[in-house]
Amino acid sequence: LVLLSSILSLAAGGKLLVVPVDGSHWLSMREVLDRLSQKGHEVVVVAPEINLHIKPTKNLIMKMYPVPFTQEELDHAFWRISENAFEEGTFLQRFLKTYELTKNNSAMIFSTCKYLLHNKELIRYLEESKFDAVFTDPILPCGQIVAEYLSVPSVFLLQQIPCGLDFEATQCPRPLSYVPRTFTYFTDRMNFLQRVKNLLFDISNYFLCDFVFQPYAQLASEFLQRKVTVTGLLSQASIWLLRLDFVFHHPRPLMPNMIFIGGVNCAPKKLSQ
Numbered sequence: 001l002v003l004l005s006s007i008l009s010l011a012a013g014g015k016l017l018v019v020p021v022d023g024s025h026w027l028s029m030r031e032v033l034d035r036l037s038q039k040g041h042e043v044v045v046v047a048p049e050i051n052l053h054i055k056p057t058k059n060l061i062m063k064m065y066p067v068p069f070t071q072e073e074l075d076h077a078f079w080r081i082s083e084n085a086f087e088e089g090t091f092l093q094r095f096l097k098t099y100e101l102t103k104n105n106s107a108m109i110f111s112t113c114k115y116l117l118h119n120k121e122l123i124r125y126l127e128e129s130k131f132d133a134v135f136t137d138p139i140l141p142c143g144q145i146v147a148e149y150l151s152v153p154s155v156f157l158l159q160q161i162p163c164g165l166d167f168e169a170t171q172c173p174r175p176l177s178y179v180p181r182t183f184t185y186f187t188d189r190m191n192f193l194q195r196v197k198n199l200l201f202d203i204s205n206y207f208l209c210d211f212v213f214q215p216y217a218q219l220a221s222e223f224l225q226r227k228v229t230v231t232g233l234l235s236q237a238s239i240w241l242l243r244l245d246f247v248f249h250h251p252r253p254l255m256p257n258m259i260f261i262g263g264v265n266c267a268p269k270k271l272s273q
Contacts, residue, residue, distance in 0.1 A: 015041070015042045017152075018043060019116075019143030020136065020143075021136075022053060030057075034060075044062075045060050050074055065119045109140065134153070136155075138234050138237065148236065155239045156237045156239065156240045158243065163209035165234060166234070166240065170257070213230045217230050240255075242261065
């Protein structure tokens with residue numbers, strides 16, 4: 001009986017810390033977390049008090065922390081982002097509009113990470129909880145900063161990251177000859193002029209990403225007390241679960257720790273006739 005009980009204890013569920021990203025990112029992740037909870041894993045979600053969809057559920061342990069903006073400010077910011085996604089125009093018009101929206105909203109989103117890392121009581125709780133892994137969406141690297149601080153493995157669930165940071169972090173090939181860049185709307189089959197245009201568009205991405213991700217590198221360096229980069233942080237992930245497939249997305253190279261899990265997007269709903 002003693003031997004059997006010791007074996008059963010090894011099969012017990014793990015303890016998972018979740019640092020999510022709000023919006024549709026959370027809706028996709030919540031489906032996975034509900035299934036993990038049903039299988040006996042203890043799931044602890046750390047999220048800001050002001051959010052869109054991250055609400056307490058009976059299957060998850062929620063740890064909320066205060067942030068320096070109101071619900072109205074957050075709703076308006078996400079509404080502007082959603083509206084911009086459906087606007088048409090030239091490359092320059094779309095680039096400038098995206099640049100303006102990203103600049104205005106990135107400070108608000110960044111503050112959620114800053115307030116999490118500076119919440120001493122919450123960080124102390126995370127240290128004492130002895131988690132087995134961190135589950136997060138790397139489109140914002142705050143979850144990986146926490147994983148580095150706690151010295152635990154991290155698992156990423158994502159669709160894509162701006163500026164090809166997922167390719168850089170995993171050292172995955174990303175040839176301009178058939179991997180189209182943001183704003184191009186090209187497929188994986190391009191002629192010579194389209195490849196040249198693809199190269200020029202690739203350069204513009206660095207301007208968008210520099211002011212978005214550089215604050216996270218500075219914050220992480222201060223919090224971890226060592227010099228780090230966002231690419232270096234993301235490169236530490238153990239597994240990348242990609243919500244992609246080659247039916248809706250162009251073919252692309254993969255690395256061994258990248259796993260396509262298909263169209264796991266939002267929670268399924270029963271539709272009326």
